[in-house]
Amino acid sequence: MPAASGEQGVREQVSRMDPAGADPCCPSPTEGEAPPPQGLFPTSCNMAARAPPPRALAPPPVPTETAGKEQVKMELENASLWKQFSAVGTEMIITKKGRRMFPGLSVKLSGLNPALRYILLLDIVPLDSSRYRFQGDAWQTVGEAEARLPDRVFIHPDSPATGAHWLGRSVAFHRAKLTNHTLDSQGHIILHSLHRYQPRLHIMEARDMLRWGGAQHSFSFPETQFLTVTAYQNPRITELKIRSNPFAKGFREDGRNCKK
DNA sequence: TCGACTCGCACTTTTGAATCGG
DNA sequence: ACCGATTCAAAAGTGCGAGTCG
Numbered sequence: 638m639p640a641a642s643g644e645q646g647v648r649e650q651v652s653r654m655d656p657a658g659a660d661p662c663c664p665s666p667t668e669g670e671a672p673p674p675q676g677l678f679p680t681s682c683n684m685a686a687r688a689p690p691p692r693a694l695a696p697p698p699v700p701t702e703t704a705g706k707e708q709v710k711m712e713l714e715n716a717s718l719w720k721q722f723s724a725v726g727t728e729m730i731i732t733k734k735g736r737r738m739f740p741g742l743s744v745k746l747s748g749l750n751p752a753l754r755y756i757l758l759l760d761i762v763p764l765d766s767s768r769y770r771f772q773g774d775a776w777q778t779v780g781e782a783e784a785r786l787p788d789r790v791f792i793h794p795d796s797p798a799t800g801a802h803w804l805g806r807s808v809a810f811h812r813a814k815l816t817n818h819t820l821d822s823q824g825h826i827i828l829h830s831l832h833r834y835q836p837r838l839h840i841m842e843a844r845d846m847l848r849w850g851g852a853q854h855s856f857s858f859p860e861t862q863f864l865t866v867t868a869y870q871n872p873r874i875t876e877l878k879i880r881s882n883p884f885a886k887g888f889r890e891d892g893r894n895c896k897k
Numbered sequence: 898t899c900g901a902c903t904c905g906c907a908c909t910t911t912t913g914a915a916t917c918g919g
Numbered sequence: 920a921c922c923g924a925t926t927c928a929a930a931a932g933t934g935c936g937a938g939t940c941g
Binding site for chain 1 (some may be wrong): 931932933934935
């Protein structure tokens with residue numbers, strides 16, 4: 638299946654950590670996108686104020702002299718599935734214990750330096766400042782969004798790995814979990830229910846897990862935007878999920894658990 | 898009263914340890 | 920002793936529906 642081209646449906650921002658500049662743990666918002674209310678990574682104060690998730694670290698920067706000379710590209714592998722959901726209005730269940738995303742984010746990378754090491758990150762940012770409700774047959778805004786929660790990132794379990802490792806294989810973030818538990822200690826990404834979000838993927842040069850720095854590439858795919866819910870609102874989304882998700886096989890018409 | 902949320906259920910897939918044979 | 924393939928049980932991931940909460 639041909640994946641979406643690097644130019645189609647992909648927005649990339651490339652930024653560079655300034656070794657001697659502003660707070661390296663909180664890079665200023667990248668250009669070309671509405672600046673999120675908070676930086677990509679929590680401030681050290683934020684990190685100290687809450688229990689750190691197992692793989693969500695705020696490492697010190699590493700000055701690097703090697704910038705990506707070739708253009709780094711990221712393609713969404715399962716873009717067609719995402720587009721099916723997006724056409725209906727993607728909903729993601731969030732639970733207290735954490736729920737995986739479906740569809741999951743699966744991408745292919747190109748343009749990385751095979752010899753350099755990289756860390757791949759996923760974070761999810763609010764799309765707007767509204768709260769939503771499913772009324773009639775559509776989502777409508779019903780008021781102001783709740784206060785933004787502390788940012789958390791999901792670090793791909795293979796990180797850090799060389800460019801050679803990431804190139805030519807599909808990189809899946811299906812283990813990332815979403816929760817509505819504001820005091821979550823499992824490192825899941827905390828979101829508000831009934832809000833709209835945009836997942837973002839980041840590639841960072843790194844020598845190891847504790848020394849990040851150098852060029853940073855950020856990508857977002859419009860078709861991966863979603864609304865968070867604690868129970869599906871749109872029956873068409875339920876139908877699509879049951880049809881597409883192997884774990885929900887039991888609810889298909891030929892399954893024993895299907896409702897008549 | 899109503900909408901949002903939680904929890905347990907029955908089902909499926911995934912994962913990893915144990916076992917077996919070459 | 921080692922390694923790869925197979926088996927199997929436990930863990931994890933699904934949506935549903937009833938019950939709870941504010």
